[in-house]
Amino acid sequence: MNTKRYLFPIAFLLLGLSFLLNLSLGSVWIPFGEIVSGLFSSDWSKASWEQIILNYRLPKALVAICAGIGLSLSGLQMQTFFRNPLAGPFVLGISSGAGLGVAILMLAGSAFGFVLSGVNSWAIAFAGVLGAGLVLSAVSLVAWKVKDSMTLLIVGLMFGSAVSAVISVLSYFSGAEALKLFTVWSMGSLGALGWSQVGILGMLILIGCIPVFGSIKSYNALLLGEAYAKSMGIRTEKMRWLMIGSTGILAGGITAFCGPIAFIGIAVPHLARIVWKSSDHRILFPASALIGAILLLLCDAAGQLPGFASTLPINAVTSLVGAPIVIGLIMKRNFSRDF
Amino acid sequence: MGQNKQHIALEGKGLTLGYFHQKSKKEILSDLDFQLFSGELTCLLGPNGVGKSTLIKAILGQIKPWKGEILIETQSIENLGVEELAKRISVVLTDPVFPGNMTVGQLVALGRTPHTGWSGKLNSTDREIVEKALSDTKITYLRNERLSEISDGQRQKAMIARALAQDGKLMILDEPTAHLDLVNRFEIMELLRDIAAQKGKAVLVVTHDLDIAIETADRFWLLNCGTPLISGKPEDLIISGKINLLLPGEKYRFSVERGKLESEIQDLRFEISGPKELVFWTRKAIQKAGISEVKSPILVEKDPFSISLGEKKFDSIDGLIFYLKIQIDPIK
Numbered sequence: 001m002n003t004k005r006y007l008f009p010i011a012f013l014l015l016g017l018s019f020l021l022n023l024s025l026g027s028v029w030i031p032f033g034e035i036v037s038g039l040f041s042s043d044w045s046k047a048s049w050e051q052i053i054l055n056y057r058l059p060k061a062l063v064a065i066c067a068g069i070g071l072s073l074s075g076l077q078m079q080t081f082f083r084n085p086l087a088g089p090f091v092l093g094i095s096s097g098a099g100l101g102v103a104i105l106m107l108a109g110s111a112f113g114f115v116l117s118g119v120n121s122w123a124i125a126f127a128g129v130l131g132a133g134l135v136l137s138a139v140s141l142v143a144w145k146v147k148d149s150m151t152l153l154i155v156g157l158m159f160g161s162a163v164s165a166v167i168s169v170l171s172y173f174s175g176a177e178a179l180k181l182f183t184v185w186s187m188g189s190l191g192a193l194g195w196s197q198v199g200i201l202g203m204l205i206l207i208g209c210i211p212v213f214g215s216i217k218s219y220n221a222l223l224l225g226e227a228y229a230k231s232m233g234i235r236t237e238k239m240r241w242l243m244i245g246s247t248g249i250l251a252g253g254i255t256a257f258c259g260p261i262a263f264i265g266i267a268v269p270h271l272a273r274i275v276w277k278s279s280d281h282r283i284l285f286p287a288s289a290l291i292g293a294i295l296l297l298l299c300d301a302a303g304q305l306p307g308f309a310s311t312l313p314i315n316a317v318t319s320l321v322g323a324p325i326v327i328g329l330i331m332k333r334n335f336s337r338d339f
Numbered sequence: 340m341g342q343n344k345q346h347i348a349l350e351g352k353g354l355t356l357g358y359f360h361q362k363s364k365k366e367i368l369s370d371l372d373f374q375l376f377s378g379e380l381t382c383l384l385g386p387n388g389v390g391k392s393t394l395i396k397a398i399l400g401q402i403k404p405w406k407g408e409i410l411i412e413t414q415s416i417e418n419l420g421v422e423e424l425a426k427r428i429s430v431v432l433t434d435p436v437f438p439g440n441m442t443v444g445q446l447v448a449l450g451r452t453p454h455t456g457w458s459g460k461l462n463s464t465d466r467e468i469v470e471k472a473l474s475d476t477k478i479t480y481l482r483n484e485r486l487s488e489i490s491d492g493q494r495q496k497a498m499i500a501r502a503l504a505q506d507g508k509l510m511i512l513d514e515p516t517a518h519l520d521l522v523n524r525f526e527i528m529e530l531l532r533d534i535a536a537q538k539g540k541a542v543l544v545v546t547h548d549l550d551i552a553i554e555t556a557d558r559f560w561l562l563n564c565g566t567p568l569i570s571g572k573p574e575d576l577i578i579s580g581k582i583n584l585l586l587p588g589e590k591y592r593f594s595v596e597r598g599k600l601e602s603e604i605q606d607l608r609f610e611i612s613g614p615k616e617l618v619f620w621t622r623k624a625i626q627k628a629g630i631s632e633v634k635s636p637i638l639v640e641k642d643p644f645s646i647s648l649g650e651k652k653f654d655s656i657d658g659l660i661f662y663l664k665i666q667i668d669p670i671k
Contacts, residue, residue, distance in 0.1 A: 217459035221452045223438045231399060231432075232505065233425030233453040279440040282458060 007276060011290040015065075018297040022061045023053060025304045059198045060191040064300045065293040066198075066205045067190065067254045067261060068268075072292030073212055074247035075265030076272070076284060080219050081243050082153045089251035089265035092156035092244065093135045096163040098255035099186065101131020103167045106182045107174035124185065125197065128256025135159055136248045143240060149226060152240070187313030188259035190300055197257060204253035211242040212285060219281040261296075263318045267326045268292040295322065348508050348541035349375035349398065353407035356393050367393045370407070371568050373560060375541045377508065380532040382552040382573075383545045384585055385562035391545050394562070395513055398543075400424050411509070425453035429505035431498045431512040439487030443497045446486060447472050450504030472504040475538075476530060492523035496530070503534065510534070512544045516551070524548060528555040549585070550599055553577070561585060608632045613639030621646065624656045630663050 024030045030049050037043050039058075044050040074089035082091070090096070105127040142155045171179055193201070218239050221229040226236050254261065272287040273279060296314075299321050303312035351373040357366040367390040375381055385391050396402045398409055400416050409416045411427055419427070429450065437446070450472065451465045461469065473479045476496045481489060486497070495515055502510050512531070516524040528544070532555050535542040543560075546552050552559070553573050561569040561576065563584050569576070576582045582593045586600070594601045608631060611618045617639040625633070635649040637659075646653040653659040 214457065217452060217455065217457060220459055221449060223441065224446075224449065225434070227432055227434075228430070230401065230421070231425060231428070231430045232449070233422035235421055273440055277440060279438040280445060282460075 004276070008286070008290075011287070011294070015290060015294050015297075018294050018301070019061055019065070022064065022297045022301045023057045025301045026052070026057060027304075028052060056191065059193055059195055060300065061297060062198050063190045063193055063201060063258065064296045066201050067258055068264060068292035068294070068296035069289040070205045070208060070250035070254050070292075071261060071265040071296075072268035072272075072288040073209060073285065074250040076269040076281075076288045077212065077219070077243050077247055078265075079269050080222055080281070081239070082149055083222075083225060084153065085270070086266070087153065089247055090160070090255075090260070091153060092139050092247065093160035093163055094132050094248060094251045095255045095260045096160040096167070097135025098128035098132040098252060099167055099260065100135070100163045101127035101129070101256075102185055102259075103170050103182055104131070106185070107167075107170040107178050122197070125256045129252060132248065132252030132255060135163055136244065136252065140241075140244055143244060149236075149240070184313070185259050186315070188261045188315035188318075190258055190296075190314050191311070193257060201253060201257050204249055208246050208250035208253065211246040215239055215242055216281045216285065223279055258314070260315055261318055262315055263322045263326075264292055264296055267322055268295060270326065271295075345379075346377040346539075347374050348377045348412065349373075349543075350410045350413075351407065352410070354394075354397065354404050354409065355406035356390065356397050356402065357405055358393075358402075366405070368562075373568050373570060375509070375543055376558070377541045378535055378539045379557040380528075380535045380542045380544065380555060381558040381560060382556040383543060383560045383562060384547070384549065384552060386564075386585065386587065389562050389564055391562060392513065395430075395511060395545065398511065399428060399430065422453055425505070425507075427507040428509045428511060429502035429507045430510070431495070431502050431515050433514045433517055437486045437494065439485060441486050442483050443478060443486065443489070443493075443500075444469070444473070444482040446497050447500045447504050450501040450506075453505065468506055469504050472500040475503060475534065476500040491518050492520070492526070495519060495523070495527060499527070499530065499534075503538075508540060510540055510542045512542070514545055514547065516546065516548055524551050525554070528552070531555070532557070553598060602626075610636040611639060612636065614641050617641060617644070621656055621659070624660055625663070628660050628664065630660075630667065633663060 020032050020035060023035050024032055028049075030053065034045060034049060035053060038050060038053060042050075044053075071089050075087070078087040078089060078091055079085060081087075102124055105123060139152070139156050139159055143152050146152055146155070171182065174182075218229065218234045218236075221232045221234045222236070222239070229236055251265065268291050269284065269288050271291050272284050275291070276283050276287050278284060278287075296318070299317045300311075300314060302321055303314060303317040351371050354368065354371040354373075355366065356368045356371075357364060359365075371394070383391055383394070393402070397404055398416070400419070400421070403417070411419070411424075416424060448461060448465075448469050451461055451469065452459060454465060455461060470479075473482060476499055478493065478496050478500060481493060481497065484493075486494060489497070495518075499510075499512070499515070502512075510531075515531075516527050519527065528546075528548075528551050531542050531544060534540055535557070544552075544556075556573055559569075559571060559573045559576055559582075561581065561584055563569075566584065569581055569584065571581070573582075577593065577595055577598070580593075580595075586593065591600055591602060593599070607622075607626065609625065611621055613621075621637065621639050633648070638647045639645075640647070644654065646656070646659050648659065648662070651662065653662065
């Protein structure tokens with residue numbers, strides 16, 4: 001009980017440290033002290049450091065925090081709602097939907113022999129949001145008809161597969177250059193965003209979190225299954241819409257701006273359960289948000305190869321770094337029993 | 340008749356229930372009338388597939404009646420919202436869904452869900468009710484145990500404590516003793532009867548445990564295909580023979596003397612004499628072995644136990660049955 005009280009302060013401390021680490025690592029090493037004094041009193045010892053931090057590394061670190069929070073929260077919602085430890089933010093086909101939007105933007109031109117001008121990051125984000133929204137609306141239509149949440153899960157997975165197949169067809173017919181562009185997008189990137197886009201992403205995360213805080217009690221009741229939740233006065237139908245809306249905005253927005261980022265959404269809620277040894281969502285929501293932000297900051301830092309100017313794609317790093325950690329933790333504990 | 344002084348917690352009037360399956364209508368229960376009294380443990384008995392679960396779902400407001408209505412203290416449940424209904428009825432279901440990480444205390448606290456604000460935070464009244472529910476079910480010592488680390492019987496008590504903390508006037512339990520051993524079955528049912536009697540709650544239990552239901556229930560509801568719901572004291576139903584309505588066909592019969600279900604005794608041609616309880620068990624063993632005729636009279640004696648058949652003497656029923664079987668079919 002005593003150690004539990006310190007978990008949140010420790011997590012906040014870790015968040016601060018990984019934030020600084022993330023800012024200081026890169027092609028140029030910038031000392032912690034310089035960053036702190038630079039950020040708080042605009043007192044930079046080198047003008048280039050100010051440029052690097054303010055225009056490149058700071059927005060990237062903020063995006064990492066936003067994406068970490070958003071993906072973890074949507075993953076936690078999905079896992080509890082579907083009572084399934086393997087559910088993640090993308091089970092309802094959201095990332096495939098965003099992928100489809102982007103694929104159409106990048107590949108369709110070359111596949112059908114015309115040129116779409118203006119493939120910039122705004123257009124990509126817009127196409128991603130549009131695609132995610134489209135698939136989400138289709139899933140919602142089904143959700144409106146089916147009563148059972150397990151059916152909804154399966155339908156979501158099927159939609160995802162079907163959409164991926166369409167992307168494959170587009171890839172098959174498109175030119176090498178466009179294909180390379182799309183492949184790079186699908187590896188995910190946190191650093192391609194300017195300040196205005198970071199602002200929009202932050203807004204989306206805030207909006208997506210509102211339904212989460214509104215339904216903490218309902219998620220706790222749902223731990224006992226849909227039937228018990230209903231008997232305790234929870235309107236599970238209403239919750240389903242809130243859940244679809246929230247994960248759509250969170251995961252859809254993040255995928256649109258950063259590309260797909262695997263592993264965080266599925267693994268972080270489990271890490272939160274293991275570390276805090278709790279299934280209470282009043283603890284799990286903030287805990288998942290913190291761990292998600294820390295983990296994505298660290299993954300991004302790990303992707304900064306020392307001495308090289310380039311970074312590894314974030315989607316590869318999250319899986320490479322994260323999967324062994326989670327496998328190790330899960331092997332130690334009886335995972336499905338703790339869920 | 341004439342017992343209308345009792346407080347009616349739940350009442351069904353001309354209730355017809357059914358499902359729409361694709362385009363065909365399937366009627367499950369028709370024109371049911373029932374009254375559930377406060378302070379009583381009522382057991383709902385009936386064969387599989389007769390519509391017990393359908394009736395429960397209707398009471399929980401999950402399916403709408405085709406005809407008739409269900410009233411909770413003179414208010415139709417259709418006019419009550421989900422939240423209002425949750426404040427009046429709590430349930431314990433058969434399927435064992437539970438998160439292993441949750442402690443017993445947290446589970447019981449979840450019972451307060453319909454009464455708390457948006458975050459589910461408990462106030463001092465809520466905490467008192469949770470404490471009371473834990474002590475009433477005698478599981479206060481389990482408060483900090485995780486659900487994955489306690490026995491099935493303890494977990495079921497915790498589920499009952501959760502339902503108790505929900506603090507409705509009605510508690511409905513769907514086969515709460517299904518996975519439990521004999522002692523736990525008795526304990527759970529007695530706990531439920533105490534809850535009904537001491538807290539004045541109306542407790543409705545769906546069960547297939549006829550023996551334990553007879554021992555513990557204040558009232559039976561018998562549900563059978565095509566007949567109206569029969570309600571009454573278990574003892575009245577046994578004496579009037581109505582309890583046999585639960586048993587389709589002629590093969591089984593409820594023994595009024597022994598208070599339990601027995602195979603219909605076939606035409607038996609043997610004589611046994613001796614102390615009553617010894618005769619009973621000896622007869623049972625012979626009957627079970629499929630032997631319907633024994634030529635010479637059997638004498639059973641107590642202290643020391645012995646069975647005489649003509650000049651033969653046996654010190655166990657096993658010996659007697661073995662001998663009789665050889666007599667009938669020597670090849671074996």
